[in-house]
Amino acid sequence: MNDIQIKKILQSIKTIAVVGMSEEASKPSHEIPQYLRAHGYKIIPVHPRASTIDGLGAYPDLISIPEKIDAVQIFRPAAETPQIVEQAILIDAQVVWMQEGIVNHDAARRAQQAGVQVVMDRCMRVEHIRLIGA
Numbered sequence: 001m002n003d004i005q006i007k008k009i010l011q012s013i014k015t016i017a018v019v020g021m022s023e024e025a026s027k028p029s030h031e032i033p034q035y036l037r038a039h040g041y042k043i044i045p046v047h048p049r050a051s052t053i054d055g056l057g058a059y060p061d062l063i064s065i066p067e068k069i070d071a072v073q074i075f076r077p078a079a080e081t082p083q084i085v086e087q088a089i090l091i092d093a094q095v096v097w098m099q100e101g102i103v104n105h106d107a108a109r110r111a112q113q114a115g116v117q118v119v120m121d122r123c124m125r126v127e128h129i130r131l132i133g134a
Contacts, residue, residue: 001117001118001119001120001122003131005117006119006122006127006131007131007132009071009094009095009097009117009119010124010127010128010131010132011132012070012094013041013070013071013094013095014041014042014070015041015042015044015067015068015069015070015071016033016036016041016042016043016044016069016070016071016072016073016124017044017046017059017062017065017069017071017072017073017093018033018043018044018045018046018073018075019046019062019072019073019074019075019076019084020046020047020074020075020076021033021043021045021046021047021053021058021075022047022053022075023047023050023053025054028075028099028123029075029099030053030054031125032073032075032099032123032124032125033045033054033073034054035125035128036124036125036128037054039128039132039134043056044056044057044058044059044065044067044069045057045058045059046058046059046060046061046062046065047059047060048060048061061087062084062087062088062090062091062093063087063090063091065091068092069088069091069093070093070094070095071093071094071095071096071097072084072087072088072093072095072096072097073097073099073124074096074097074098074099074102075099075102076102077102078098078102078103078104078107079104081098081102081104081107082104082106082107082110084096084107085107085108085110085111085116086110088111088116089110089111089114089116093116094116094117095116095117095118095119096108096111096116096117096118096119097118097119097122097124098118098119098120098121098122099121099122099123099124100121100122100123100126101121102120102121103120103121104120108120
């Protein structure tokens with residue numbers, strides 16, 4: 001995925017489901033969604049044990065979210081990405097974004113075969129700052 005494609009994704013998505021969003025404010029999986037929210041994205045936390053995170057209603061999985069999701073941001077171990085990708089395909093997400101340090105080529109291939117764009121091993125905040133501006 002090149003810079004032009006990533007910038008286009010960041011400009012076109014509006015609603016981001018954050019799988020693995022943390023309740024702990026000091027963790028990147030909390031700070032990064034907070035940054036994105038402050039920059040106009042609608043954030044929907046996905047966490048199996050939380051009902052709210054940062055004042056936002058949280059859902060146990062992607063399938064439970066009652067609205068259209070543009071992008072699925074993943075803050076879970078690479079081994080969990082295949083199941084997340086399958087749910088992203090089922091809800092017709094446009095993009096699966098595996099945060100920096102998360103790499104699963106099989107899951108990425110599966111998403112791409114289903115017509116879902118994939119950004120892998122990149123930080124959405126870093127790319128937003130770099131390509132769009134803080």
